[in-house]
Amino acid sequence: MICILLFVAGATYLIFAGQRDQITQEVLSELVLMNNIEQNVLSQQIENFQRRTIDFSSDGFIRDMAKEIIATKNKKDIELLNLHLRKNKLPLEPNIYGINILDEKGTIIASTDDGEIGRDESKDAYYTRSELSYGTAFVSDFESMNHFKKNVVALAFVAPLTDKQTGERIGGLMSFVEADQVVSALNQQEKLLTGTEEALESMRTFVVSKDDFVVSGQYMDGASLTKKVAIGSILQCGRKVGYTNAEGVVSVGVASCMDNGWTVVTEKSQADALAPIMDTGTNIMYLMATLLLLILIIMYLLNRNIVDPIELLSRSAKKIGEGDMEVYTDIASHDELGDLSIAFNEMALRLRNSHRFLAARIREVTENFEKFKLAVEAASDHIIITDKDGFILYANRSAEMITGYTQQEMIGNRPSLWGKQMPTEFYRNMWRTIKEEKKIFTGEITNKRKNGQLYIAEIHIAPLFDEQGELYGFVGLERDITRQKEIDTAKTEFVSIASHQLRTPLTIINWYIEMLETTAGAPLSDKQKEYLSEIDRASHRMIELVNALLNVSRIDLGTFMVDIEPLDFALAMDDVLKDLGPQIAKKKLRIAKEYDAQLPQISADPKLLRMIFQNLLTNAVKYTPDEGTVTVGLKKQDRRVRITVADTGIGIPKEQQAKIFEKFFRADNARIKEPDGNGLGLYIIKSLIEHSGGTIAFTSKEDAGTTFVIEMPLIGMKKKEGTRPLAV
Numbered sequence: 031m032i033c034i035l036l037f038v039a040g041a042t043y044l045i046f047a048g049q050r051d052q053i054t055q056e057v058l059s060e061l062v063l064m065n066n067i068e069q070n071v072l073s074q075q076i077e078n079f080q081r082r083t084i085d086f087s088s089d090g091f092i093r094d095m096a097k098e099i100i101a102t103k104n105k106k107d108i109e110l111l112n113l114h115l116r117k118n119k120l121p122l123e124p125n126i127y128g129i130n131i132l133d134e135k136g137t138i139i140a141s142t143d144d145g146e147i148g149r150d151e152s153k154d155a156y157y158t159r160s161e162l163s164y165g166t167a168f169v170s171d172f173e174s175m176n177h178f179k180k181n182v183v184a185l186a187f188v189a190p191l192t193d194k195q196t197g198e199r200i201g202g203l204m205s206f207v208e209a210d211q212v213v214s215a216l217n218q219q220e221k222l223l224t225g226t227e228e229a230l231e232s233m234r235t236f237v238v239s240k241d242d243f244v245v246s247g248q249y250m251d252g253a254s255l256t257k258k259v260a261i262g263s264i265l266q267c268g269r270k271v272g273y274t275n276a277e278g279v280v281s282v283g284v285a286s287c288m289d290n291g292w293t294v295v296t297e298k299s300q301a302d303a304l305a306p307i308m309d310t311g312t313n314i315m316y317l318m319a320t321l322l323l324l325i326l327i328i329m330y331l332l333n334r335n336i337v338d339p340i341e342l343l344s345r346s347a348k349k350i351g352e353g354d355m356e357v358y359t360d361i362a363s364h365d366e367l368g369d370l371s372i373a374f375n376e377m378a379l380r381l382r383n384s385h386r387f388l389a390a391r392i393r394e395v396t397e398n399f400e401k402f403k404l405a406v407e408a409a410s411d412h413i414i415i416t417d418k419d420g421f422i423l424y425a426n427r428s429a430e431m432i433t434g435y436t437q438q439e440m441i442g443n444r445p446s447l448w449g450k451q452m453p454t455e456f457y458r459n460m461w462r463t464i465k466e467e468k469k470i471f472t473g474e475i476t477n478k479r480k481n482g483q484l485y486i487a488e489i490h491i492a493p494l495f496d497e498q499g500e501l502y503g504f505v506g507l508e509r510d511i512t513r514q515k516e517i518d519t520a521k522t523e524f525v526s527i528a529s530h531q532l533r534t535p536l537t538i539i540n541w542y543i544e545m546l547e548t549t550a551g552a553p554l555s556d557k558q559k560e561y562l563s564e565i566d567r568a569s570h571r572m573i574e575l576v577n578a579l580l581n582v583s584r585i586d587l588g589t590f591m592v593d594i595e596p597l598d599f600a601l602a603m604d605d606v607l608k609d610l611g612p613q614i615a616k617k618k619l620r621i622a623k624e625y626d627a628q629l630p631q632i633s634a635d636p637k638l639l640r641m642i643f644q645n646l647l648t649n650a651v652k653y654t655p656d657e658g659t660v661t662v663g664l665k666k667q668d669r670r671v672r673i674t675v676a677d678t679g680i681g682i683p684k685e686q687q688a689k690i691f692e693k694f695f696r697a698d699n700a701r702i703k704e705p706d707g708n709g710l711g712l713y714i715i716k717s718l719i720e721h722s723g724g725t726i727a728f729t730s731k732e733d734a735g736t737t738f739v740i741e742m743p744l745i746g747m748k749k750k751e752g753t754r755p756l757a758v
């Protein structure tokens with residue numbers, strides 16, 4: 031808006047300046063014209079006075095009388111000449127206010143005024159000018175002249191008087207014209223020319239004398255000229271715009287310099303010269319002011335109706351952006367902005383409501399999260415959260431206490447900070463479970479605290495998924511079970527020692543029973559034999575239990591040894607079946623063998639393998655009623671050997687199947703049918719099979735039968751150095 035205004039103002043100024051220059055030029059042309067005319071008028075006037083003076087000087091009567099008076103000084107002649115001048119000459123030119131006749135020396139000898147006679151004018155420069163000749167008249171400058179009882183500024187015209195016959199110079203004739211007359215003649219002329227034309231009204235013409243005096247009524251104080259203007263240097267005989275004239279007025283003027291040293295100046299005040307354009311200027315000013323006012327009004331209206339509301343909306347939107355929801359825009363107009371304001375207020379209201387709702391939800395979630403965080407922080411278990419590459423994002427206080435590392439040390443690091451104590455296979459298996467299979471990993475791990483101390487922990491690592499089901503990290507729980515382990519070990523050691531100690535007295539009891547049975551002096555009664563047999567059975571059961579306990583403790587302590595050699599599994603199986611021959615026969619069981627003819631020899635500890643086969647076959651025989659079938663299978667499958675022992679026995683109740691490999695566990699149906707048994711056999715063989723890199727599983731249905739399946743690698747058992755063999 032301001033730019034438009036400036037543009038309009040600039041354009042207007044340029045137009046104005048153009049017009050002003052044009053008008054100035056026009057005024058100057060008029061001034062030149064006027065000046066020329068005035069100069070002509072002046073020249074004509076002067077010429078006229080000169081001619082008149084020459085005319086007077088050629089008057090025969092004057093010349094004769096002058097000659098006479100010079101010669102005779104006759105008073106009568108003087109009076110006659112005076113009268114002649116007064117009556118016959120002076121009236122011819124009303125502007126000439128006096129005529130003097132002078133002799134050659136410069137003394138006035140006759141005059142239109144008697145008072146002049148006798149005055150010595152010899153010092154008058156123009157009178158004594160030598161170049162004056164008959165028929166010419168010299169013109170003085172405008173000067174203060176005291177003649178004819180008048181002290182005025184005047185011009186003197188001097189013509190020589192010559193002898194009619196001889197042409198000899200006898201004196202001179204001077205006629206005087208008041209400067210006022212000359213000036214008013216110019217003025218009248220001016221009026222005559224300018225009276226009708228408005229443009230020339232304020233024009234003024236004046237003459238500047240040789241001595242730079244302004245010859246103008248205004249500057250003539252009686253006989254003296256009062257104003258000097260160095261017009262030569264101001265106007266330089268030319269034209270000029272914008273100079274300061276004699277009255278201190280800024281003017282436009284033209285000066286023409288005359289041969290006699292006078293300058294005719296025609297000037298006009300610049301203000302008058304530019305009056306027409308000034309009017310235009312004033313009009314333009316008014317126009318501009320009106321335009322400005324109009325623009326201001328438009329701007330005000332624009333501001334009030336468009337800009338202000340938009341600013342208000344923008345401020346309000348900004349406030350909302352800064353989180354200040356308490357915003358209301360009050361735009362009452364009935365246009366699009368008003369509609370926008372209503373829509374904006376509705377939007378702000380909705381935003382306010384959802385903001386409040388969200389704030390409440392966030393508060394709630396935060397509170398819940400804080401509670402959750404506090405709980406996690408306070409948990410006695412070590413808890414860490416990692417990203418999917420295992421870098422720790424969070425660790426609780428217990429993690430600090432268990433590992434000895436601070437939270438700052440743990441965050442951004444990996445759990446290997448306190449790990450790396452297990453075989454690589456363990457970690458590989460762990461990562462496969464949690465990252466590839468995306469399952470929970472559970473196990474026992476040995477870690478190292480910051481102070482270098484090792485500890486055993488039970489770990490649970492669970493993968494975490496985002497809303498799209500993408501894996502984004504893991505949560506790991508560790509429970510320090512070092513102490514518990516120590517206690518367990520102590521217990522196992524106790525069991526180991528106790529069972530070991532129990533074996534000696536039990537062996538002795540056995541010997542004595544055998545001795546009583548075989549070498550007793552007196553023959554034993556039937557009753558005695560029956561009692562002795564009971565003692566023998568109980569003692570064997572006791573030895574079995576003690577051996578089993580000893581084996582369990584050696585397995586738990588990891589002190590058992592595995593001594594391998596290549597074995598024929600079919601032979602080993604048949605060996606055990608042979609040992610069980612009496613029981614099989616007694617129960618009339620059918621034994622079905624499904625042996626793979628191609629089965630190679632497999633490395634294994636013969637005692638341990640026998641222990642495994644013996645346990646499975648003993649159980650099958652034990653828990654299968656008479657005339658049942660026991661099927662034994664030995665099959666090669668890829669790089670594994672599959673051993674199956676299936677029976678048609680009592681089966682294992684479904685609800686108890688999960689506990690079947692636990693120490694001392696016996697199913698209810700087994701307890702009823704077979705009171706003998708300690709529930710340690712399956713625990714022991716499972717440990718041995720798993721130690722050899724194999725697996726054991728079963729399927730069973732109550733009163734239908736049970737099938738145990740063992741799979742072992744064809745490469746066989748791993749050799750293990752140990753302190754004790756397992757007891758058989």
Ligand code: ADP
Pocket residue numbers: 645649650651653677679680681682690695696697698700701706707708709710711712713736
């Ligand atoms: P024990 O046979 O001395 O009781 P085990 O550890 O060998 O101890 O077996 C544990 C339990 O498993 C048995 O008590 C029995 O309940 C069950 N069991 C094992 N084998 C069989 C089988 N072939 N048929 C039915 N139950 C069996």
